[in-house]
Amino acid sequence: MTIDTPTGVHARAGIDAATGIGAATGIGVPTGKELVRRAADLAPLLRKHSRWSEQNRRLHDEVVQALSDAGMFRLRVPARYGGFEVDADTLVDVGAELGRRDGSTAWVTAVSWIPGWMACLFPDHVQDEVFATPDTRLCGTLSPSATALPARGGVVVTGKWQFISGAYHANWQEIIAILVPPRGEPYPVLGLAPMKDLLIVDDWDTPVLSATGSVSTVAKDLFIPQDRILPVSAVMQGQCASAINATAPIYRAPLLPVASASIIGTVIGLARAARDAFFRRLPDRKITYTTYDTQREAPLTHLQVATAAMKMDEAEFHARRLAALVDIKGVEGSEWTLEERARARADMGAAVRLGKEAVDIFASASGGTSIYNDQPIQRIAREVQAISLHALMHPNTNSELYGRVLCGLEPNTEYI
């Protein structure tokens, strides 16, 4: 399969490499193509540990180390910390390549890009602390399932967050809590907490995406200094408390389109993985209890693969349009309209729907022998199904939101 080259906006990493700015950091800044190659090169290691990670409900330490070594956690880190500051289109490329190799690995990596990006909105001295090592890993949440009470110099946070993918290997967690100010209305705040200050509750027991280690975390009377707190509304609007990052294209965007563009590559990659798995087995497969000696010659198969392939193209169209909007508006520094925000989520939902439909077609055409544990396609089908249930990724929810806005109604969510 060919690797899709970024279209439209060029990866900042590529520009940096061309101008030699990256070299000033002492670490070569790889191009988007190079990052995709590195992701592809991880395939044998991901295969090796896939079963272990599933059975132990977290990524194998060697996988996380290899991801770190390949720079996968640096994609959105500021260049001054040795990061690559790649654009959203490159996230789609790299996320898709990881997703094609291993869904859980892609999920954990892509999810880390989102709180990692959020950390870049904090004041610069906070970033100095978070990115003290360039391969810092962040996990995070968008759920305000905690409370923050004012304390001298900051807030005290208590609560529990579910579905914290990658918590086991993270250095920091981005948290959300409802702040109760001494006067005025409560409002949600974003905070950064060192993982050592949080309790991990091993409640991740699922038959799918098990390797993501998406456990719960708990804060109990956890003090967070004022500098490590930001109002969620500022982040939703793309307001930046970092003086240095405020003018950088990748950091001046609202949260939800950025998060959507960060995660969608995983789904594109899963569809590619299903296609790979299907065509790998196709030459040797019959259609059992029929006269077809090879599935390859059945018109039904032709219809299925053509339909699935077109759905993959359509899914990618939506992923690329989403990423291009994030990238172009970041470069322009222009305001996001409500319709653009709603469309960003609609694009994510459409890519999920089409990606899942493509996977389902390949899976349904793969026969009873495809359900053995060693066959990737049954796992891919379950993974894309699970991802499509995510409250922010669900195709129906996203379509409805877009339709509401097109009809002139207010969005029924703050997550836009």
Add this chain to the structure above:
Amino acid sequence: MTTTTTNPAVLSDGDKVAIASLTQRVVAAWAYHDADSFADVFTDDGTMILAGVYLKGRAEIRDYMAAAFEGIYKGTQVTGKPIDMRPLGDGAAILLSQGGVLAVGDSEVSESEAIRAAWVVVRHEGGWRLAAYQNTPRNA
């Protein structure tokens, strides 16, 4: 809406969040199996009534929970979500919740463990504390 003269107290949104957050303090203390933090949610003379259990005072509550976290509650989690909240006059309110103990491996409270609870809460040094807690099985 009409205002009653017998109950003029109104809970601000901040009060509501702070009162509801007591459930989160219990959830967090439970996750850590931290009997001190659990007891600290209560007033000094707070009471806790569970099936077969009556405790009065923070020390009794702490001692009971310390033993329970090593015994019947070991390895468990707890969950609780507000279902109702009303002021009871200035500086006092009642919170009703539903939830229960999550056994190891449970993502949802089982039918047998599901409870509803009443929390009588009082304002204390700018925050809120639990003066009386009582729960009852949700299912008869």
